[in-house]
Amino acid sequence: xxxxxxxxxxxxxxxxxxxxxxxxxxxxxxxxxxxxxxxxxxxxxxxxxxxxxxxxxxxxxxxxxxxxxxxxxxxxxxxxxxxxxxxxxxxxxxxxxxxxxxxxxxxxxxxx
Amino acid sequence: xxxxxxxxxxxxxxxxxxxxxxxxxxxxxxxxxxxxxxxxxxxxxxxxxxxxxxxxxxxxxxxxxxxxxxxxxxxxxxxxxxxxxxxxxxxxxxxxxxxxxxxxxxxxxxxxxxxxxxxxxxxxxxxxxxxxxxxxxxxxxxxxxxx
Numbered sequence: 043x044x045x046x047x048x049x050x051x052x053x054x055x056x057x058x059x060x061x062x063x064x065x066x067x068x069x070x071x072x073x074x075x076x077x078x079x080x081x082x083x084x085x086x087x088x089x090x091x092x093x094x095x096x097x098x099x100x101x102x103x104x105x106x107x108x109x110x111x112x113x114x115x116x117x118x119x120x121x122x123x124x125x126x127x128x129x130x131x132x133x134x135x136x137x138x139x140x141x142x143x144x145x146x147x148x149x150x151x152x153x154x
Numbered sequence: 155x156x157x158x159x160x161x162x163x164x165x166x167x168x169x170x171x172x173x174x175x176x177x178x179x180x181x182x183x184x185x186x187x188x189x190x191x192x193x194x195x196x197x198x199x200x201x202x203x204x205x206x207x208x209x210x211x212x213x214x215x216x217x218x219x220x221x222x223x224x225x226x227x228x229x230x231x232x233x234x235x236x237x238x239x240x241x242x243x244x245x246x247x248x249x250x251x252x253x254x255x256x257x258x259x260x261x262x263x264x265x266x267x268x269x270x271x272x273x274x275x276x277x278x279x280x281x282x283x284x285x286x287x288x289x290x291x292x293x294x295x296x297x298x299x300x301x
Contacts, residue, residue, distance in 0.1 A: 064171060066167065066203070068166075069167075097192075103258055104258065127189075132262075135265055136262075
């Protein structure tokens with residue numbers, strides 16, 4: 043399954059990355075390529091919407107961990123929203139669910 | 155034991171989706187619950203990704219052979235490659251206390267599967283065997299179907 047990535051600007055200095063498709067060894071570099079420059083821009087919050095992702099592997103998790111590390115060094119907020127059961131389960135096995143800021147909806151991620 | 159299902163894919167990430175789909179169909183056919191099926195698919199995907207990355211040193215067109223067996227209540231999968239042999243004593247999951255990218259694939263496999271073994275006693279490549287005991291999962295599905 044090919045991956046589709048789309049950027050939205052739901053509020054000032056906030057960018058949402060909408061991901062649609064499986065994040066695996068073949069597609070995680072595309073996610074990384076779209077995420078990396080966002081931390082160089084003037085974004086206060088970077089939100090990754092995973093509602094369209096039913097499968098993620100260790101390379102996808104690694105990409106999001108990189109995003110988390112970039113957010114720590116650049117002082118941006120980095121938030122994940124709408125994890126599907128399959129994706130949530132992989133985060134749980136990796137014991138990373140509590141390490142990220144995770145929200146059920148984009149609206150919640152924007153407000154809080 | 156039922157007849158094994160065999161699938162050979164080229165060692166390129168673009169074929170990982172294919173192997174996931176085939177395995178999903180097979181696990182659906184055997185009424186393996188969704189959560190367990192997702193986890194088994196993750197293990198097979200991670201094993202094939204490791205072969206591409208470490209066995210063959212990157213995407214190429216070398217063979218990765220996957221064989222799936224249902225033996226009673228056990229699901230067994232073998233992943234065979236003909237690349238660089240691994241030193242199984244060096245294959246260890248990393249400490250999860252360190253929050254850093256990478257190194258999670260082996261953790262997933264060891265956490266999910268009941269038995270994992272690597273055999274390099276051959277001229278080329280590695281044979282990875284993973285077993286998951288499905289007795290509890292399949293019994294609960296059968297009981298649900300009876301209701």
